[in-house]
Amino acid sequence: MAALxxxxxxxxWVLLAAALPAHLLAELQSGVPLAMVLxxxxxxxxxxxxxxxxxxxxxxxxxxxxxxxxxxxFLLCGALAAPLASSFLDAALVKLIGWGQGDYLELVRMRxxxxxxAELTIVPLIVSWVALGWRAWxxxxxxxxxxAVVVLLGVLGASLVxxxxxxxxxxxxxxxxxxxxxxxxxxxxxxxTAGTTTALAIMVVVTIWGAVxxxxxxSGGTPQDTARExxxxxxxxxxxxxxxxxxxxxxxxxxxxxxxxRLQLTHLSRVAMLGEMSGGLAHELxxxxxxxxxxxxxxxxxxxxxxxDDAELLEILRDIVGAEQRxxxxxxxxxxxxxxxxxxxxxxxxxxxxxxxxxxAHGDLVTRGIQAELRLAPIxxxxxxxxxxxxxxxxxxxxxxxxxxxxxxxxERMLTVSSIAVDGRAxxxxxxxxxxxxxxxxxxxxxxxxxxxxxxxxxxxxxxRSIILAHGGRMWGVSSPGRGATFHIALPTI
Amino acid sequence: MPFIAVVDxxxxxxxxxxxxxxxAGLDAEGYASGQAFLEGAAMRxxxxxxxxxxxxxxxxxxxxxxIRKMAGRPPVVVIxxxxxxxxxxxxxxxxxxxxxxxxxxxxxLLNAISAALSKSAVPGRx
Numbered sequence: 001m002a003a004l005x006x007x008x009x010x011x012x013w014v015l016l017a018a019a020l021p022a023h024l025l026a027e028l029q030s031g032v033p034l035a036m037v038l039x040x041x042x043x044x045x046x047x048x049x050x051x052x053x054x055x056x057x058x059x060x061x062x063x064x065x066x067x068x069x070x071x072x073x074f075l076l077c078g079a080l081a082a083p084l085a086s087s088f089l090d091a092a093l094v095k096l097i098g099w100g101q102g103d104y105l106e107l108v109r110m111r112x113x114x115x116x117x118a119e120l121t122i123v124p125l126i127v128s129w130v131a132l133g134w135r136a137w138x139x140x141x142x143x144x145x146x147x148a149v150v151v152l153l154g155v156l157g158a159s160l161v162x163x164x165x166x167x168x169x170x171x172x173x174x175x176x177x178x179x180x181x182x183x184x185x186x187x188x189x190x191x192x193t194a195g196t197t198t199a200l201a202i203m204v205v206v207t208i209w210g211a212v213x214x215x216x217x218x219s220g221g222t223p224q225d226t227a228r229e230x231x232x233x234x235x236x237x238x239x240x241x242x243x244x245x246x247x248x249x250x251x252x253x254x255x256x257x258x259x260x261x262r263l264q265l266t267h268l269s270r271v272a273m274l275g276e277m278s279g280g281l282a283h284e285l286x287x288x289x290x291x292x293x294x295x296x297x298x299x300x301x302x303x304x305x306x307x308x309d310d311a312e313l314l315e316i317l318r319d320i321v322g323a324e325q326r327x328x329x330x331x332x333x334x335x336x337x338x339x340x341x342x343x344x345x346x347x348x349x350x351x352x353x354x355x356x357x358x359x360x361a362h363g364d365l366v367t368r369g370i371q372a373e374l375r376l377a378p379i380x381x382x383x384x385x386x387x388x389x390x391x392x393x394x395x396x397x398x399x400x401x402x403x404x405x406x407x408x409x410x411x412e413r414m415l416t417v418s419s420i421a422v423d424g425r426a427x428x429x430x431x432x433x434x435x436x437x438x439x440x441x442x443x444x445x446x447x448x449x450x451x452x453x454x455x456x457x458x459x460x461x462x463x464x465r466s467i468i469l470a471h472g473g474r475m476w477g478v479s480s481p482g483r484g485a486t487f488h489i490a491l492p493t494i
Numbered sequence: 495m496p497f498i499a500v501v502d503x504x505x506x507x508x509x510x511x512x513x514x515x516x517x518a519g520l521d522a523e524g525y526a527s528g529q530a531f532l533e534g535a536a537m538r539x540x541x542x543x544x545x546x547x548x549x550x551x552x553x554x555x556x557x558x559x560x561i562r563k564m565a566g567r568p569p570v571v572v573i574x575x576x577x578x579x580x581x582x583x584x585x586x587x588x589x590x591x592x593x594x595x596x597x598x599x600x601x602x603l604l605n606a607i608s609a610a611l612s613k614s615a616v617p618g619r620x
Contacts, residue, residue, distance in 0.1 A: 279576055282547065286575035290596040294510035297600040301517035316513065316571055366503075367547040369575040388536055411551065 001078060001119060002126035004052035005063040008166040010053070016045050032099070044085050047115060051082030064131040065124055065193055066253065071246040075239060078123055083115035090115075110224065113231040120238045121197075121204045137194075142403065146190055148353045154183035155199040159206035163216035176217055177233065184237070188245040196245035200238050203348075207234060210401075261332040262466070265342035268465045270392045273399060274337060280364025284330050287363075293322035333360055334389055337395075347494065350383050350390075350426050351376045354417055357394040363400070365415065368402050375418040381493035383426050385471045390491075393464040393475075397487045404434025404485060425473075426493050431486040436479035441458035447478055496611055497521045500538035501531045502555065502573075503549040511544060511598075518604050528552030532560065537620050541566050542591075544603075547574040547581060555584065562589045568609035573598060 003015050020041060026035040054077035055063055056436065059070050084381035091107035102110075162179040180203050187199040210216035210229045218230040224394050247441050274281070299316045333356060358372060383390075405413040416431040437445065444450055446465045451458030468475040479485035500511045508524030515522035519603050523538070525531035527549060539567055543561060547554035554572060569591040574581065577595040587591050591610035594603060 233511075241524060279578075283576040286596045290573075290575065290598060291504075291510045293597040294514045294600070297620075298510065298513035301514075301600070305517070319506060319509060326506075333582040363576065366550070369548070369550070369553050371550045446556040451526075 001048040001051045002123045004048055013260040036097045036099040043090035046084045049297050050085050051078040055220040065127050067250050070245050071243055079116055079119045083112055084199050087112040115159055117231045117234055121201050125197040125201050128197045132194040138373030151183055155180050155202050158183055159203045163207040163210035175374035184241050189239050192249050193245045204234050239240050258481055269459045275479050277364050280367055284363030287329055288327040295320045325372055345384055347382045348385050353390055357391050361398045370413040370415055372401055372415045377419045380419050380421050384494050389467045393467050396460045396464045401430055401432035404432045424493055425490045428489045429486050436481045436483055436485045495521045495543040498542050500524045500544045508550035514600055528557035529593050542607050543568050543570045545570050545572050558588050569614040571610055
């Protein structure tokens, strides 16, 4: 059934045909008559086909057991409906061929529980490992592999103790059933669906082995009773654990997707902001390019006229190198900001970040006729954060401040950026002399899609605040209408 | 030797432009702000002003308006690293002799300066 679930329906007949030789080889060795062997082949194939066809109807494409829906469909169709339907056929064939004993319904019941357990143990094991993939498994960190080994050894050990030692005291049996449970829960919570199905398979194999050899809590009764009790126990344990693992996997995946989307949105908003800054950035690059070109052309003329000594030439070259380095620095900062990537938390000097973003914003401020004043704390303890994201927040506040000051006369256009450390927090503030905002707007400004700009998306402040919150900090704005606005960031220092 | 005033808030630019002008046989002096230029021009009147548009406190356009009111009205060649059609129009309307975008090609700059100098030398233009 697992093979059918993983392959397109048009290839199913090939898989079923390929199973025949293996089935014959395995069953004929045990002395079962050929008619019965073929009968079981038919009933097994019908079980696989019924299960796979039903599941394909509800979950198109290969089954991945990656959602509560797909796990539910598997349990109802693959682990319940298919074994139920095929058990009637199986028992009928057994009675027809005359190989089994007992009445028809008893045979149906025996086959049903055995088949349910087989489907519950083997199909999720294969499907979940195929879905996980070799590469994803290999790429897990070593500590994760070590944890998996510990958990699986724990399941093995606890199962051996619970189900494979002679039962001295029948009163102990209920307690023993629970011995593997902590490890199974651990597997469900930490190892995902593949880890949980592996752990369950280990417990099932160990339990069956114990029961077959007359060991553990299931021994002592008739073979039919032993099989029924053991199968029921394993089925009852497997279903909730399988569902738990799938649901936890699904939740982790949803959270991962939301996280990726947040990162993507943060990046897009950063790129959009850099786009808005393009005029200022062009200014910032054109300045050193002007110095380079004019110096080089001056040197060319001096040399052509033989009117320069080595000392002056050296000074010109030094100035060219200096200007080139300035342009290179702007480009390298831009490249870093344009990149998208995972959050990389590191020890950072907030003052240094402010100076860096002021370099990038310099062109924009100059072209808008805005003067900038830095009032930075001489000693500021480091903060822990993602350099690019924090620079994005600062640039966003600087650009907002710059845009707020298009109204006032140019002599009034002043941006003041300050930093101070108080009680284990670094406070950074960005004050403009724009029109400010009304007190009731304090929170609205941070709402997504709220904007006062003609071209803005209204995401800048909302994303900035979420970045600061993710850094364990706070962000807020204060203003008195007509007297400018100040935005504050508080970040924990380390 | 014509005397050219270079008004730009960035020291590396002033230095480079002064060199370029000196190499072309012109006398040049740099001023870091509009205020510094006005003080300097009171002592030595330039024959032409190379004026950066984007400077803190007094912008290039404000200074351009003041220069146009100065005695002798030296011609002004505007240079900018942030070029927009509006500023170009505004500067030329305000009396700039030329409007050039940084980075500046030496021939284009020197042609603009010499055209500005020759225009300002025509009697009756001032």
